[in-house]
Amino acid sequence: MRTISLAGFLFAFWLVLSGHYTPMLVGAGLVSAILCALAARRMRVLDEEGHPIQLVVGALSYYPWLLWEIIKSAWAVTKVVLHPRLPISPTLTVVHASQKTAAARATYANSITLTPGTLTAGVSGDEFLVHALTREGALDLESGGMDRRVARFEGAA
Amino acid sequence: MALAIDIASGLLIAAGSFFILVGALALFRLPDVYTRAHGTSIIDTAGAGFLILGLMLQAGFTLVTLKLLFLLAISFFTLPVIGHALARAALHEKIAPKLAEDRRGRGRNSAGDGA
Numbered sequence: 148m149r150t151i152s153l154a155g156f157l158f159a160f161w162l163v164l165s166g167h168y169t170p171m172l173v174g175a176g177l178v179s180a181i182l183c184a185l186a187a188r189r190m191r192v193l194d195e196e197g198h199p200i201q202l203v204v205g206a207l208s209y210y211p212w213l214l215w216e217i218i219k220s221a222w223a224v225t226k227v228v229l230h231p232r233l234p235i236s237p238t239l240t241v242v243h244a245s246q247k248t249a250a251a252r253a254t255y256a257n258s259i260t261l262t263p264g265t266l267t268a269g270v271s272g273d274e275f276l277v278h279a280l281t282r283e284g285a286l287d288l289e290s291g292g293m294d295r296r297v298a299r300f301e302g303a304a
Numbered sequence: 305m306a307l308a309i310d311i312a313s314g315l316l317i318a319a320g321s322f323f324i325l326v327g328a329l330a331l332f333r334l335p336d337v338y339t340r341a342h343g344t345s346i347i348d349t350a351g352a353g354f355l356i357l358g359l360m361l362q363a364g365f366t367l368v369t370l371k372l373l374f375l376l377a378i379s380f381f382t383l384p385v386i387g388h389a390l391a392r393a394a395l396h397e398k399i400a401p402k403l404a405e406d407r408r409g410r411g412r413n414s415a416g417d418g419a
Contacts, residue, residue, distance in 0.1 A: 163370045214353075221323060221350035224342060228330040236404035237339055260384035263345040266338065267384075268391035278391060280334075280342040282405055289407070 149193050152200050154184035199250045205300035209254075212296065217262055224263040224280060237278065238285040244273045245294055251301035258293060313361035320355030327351055337394050338401045341387055348383045352376070 161176035162168075187193045195201055227235060242259075246252045256267040256275055264284040269276035279285035288294075323346050330343025356376045363369045395401075 160374075163367060163374065166367045217349045217353070221346050224330075224346055225323065225326045225350075228326055228333060228343065228346075233333055235334065235339060237336075237402055238405045238407055239401060239403055240407040256388065257381070257384040260387045261345070261349060261380060263349060264342050266341055266345070266391050267388050268338070268395055276395075276408070278338045278341075278401060280339055285405075285407060 149198050149200065150184045150188045153187060153193060153198050154180045156198075157183055195248065196250050202250060202254075202301070205302070209296065209300035213258055213261070216258075216293070220265075220284070221263045223284075227264075227281060235280055236282040237280060238282050239268075240277050240279065240285040240289060242275050242277050242288050242294065243291070244275055245291075245298050246273075246301050248301060251297055254300070255294060255297040258297065259288065262293075309361050309364075313358040316354050316358030316361065320351050320353070320358060323347065323354060324351035336402045337399060338391060341391055345383075345387060348379065348387075352379060 157180035158177055161180060162173070165172060165176060184193075187197070227233070244252050244255050246255055252270075252273070256270060259265050259267045259275065259277060264280045265288055266278045267275050268278050277285065277288055279288065327343050327345075327347030330346065331340050334340045334343050353376060356372050360369045360372050363372065
């Protein structure tokens with residue numbers, strides 16, 4: 148099942164990147180997509196971590212939300228940087244990650260880093276060491292809104 | 305219609321350029337390696353994002369737009385890894401972050417009840 152899905156994704160990727168739709172090239176793409184998927188299966192990297200199709204449904208609602216968060220916090224950091232007095236209050240904190248799978252936990256850590264103003268500096272088990280540009284950013288993460296959002300994204304599939 | 309698209313894409317490209325400028329300025333104004341990493345993340349996300357959105361409007365419904373979308377998606381998966389590796393390496397080298405507050409001891413308890 149995952150093999151078919153991976154082959155499909157790889158073939159779509161080939162089609163987008165190639166842009167030449169002659170039977171020869173499309174056929175070559177199809178063959179190499181299938182071969183790659185079979186190789187991945189034989190290497191046993193085709194699990195819920197290597198090809199997380201179970202997260203696709205949740206991703207449809209999670210990533211638009213994350214984009215909006217990124218725009219909001221980019222604007223907040225921009226205001227801090229352009230402020231004449233540079234009102235930063237760098238804070239190190241520890242936040243708890245309540246996701247069950249590694250893929251979802253990595254998504255949470257990446258989301259923290261991707262959002263301007265907060266940065267995951269270390270991971271140990273289900274606790275992230277986070278550096279925040281301002282105290283507000285750290286408190287915001289500690290309140291766990293994004294954590295719950297990622298947990299829901301994991302559960303939606 | 306073409307004019308409207310040109311204006312919209314021009315505004316988006318201008319917004320992207322503005323955020324890149326802010327990010328560059330942040331590198332000069334912020335005091336240490338950890339806070340500067342926050343400055344670059346504006347460039348990575350808001351700067352590159354708005355710029356690519358503007359370019360997508362210029363390209364219209366073509367393969368180029370899809371490729372630009374891939375570019376954005378790939379950078380959104382790889383950039384946080386770089387940021388994380390940088391901060392982790394800095395911590396590993398025992399470069400002390402300039403902190404206004406260290407909540408490592410306290411943050412855990414207040415966040416733990418969200419599970």
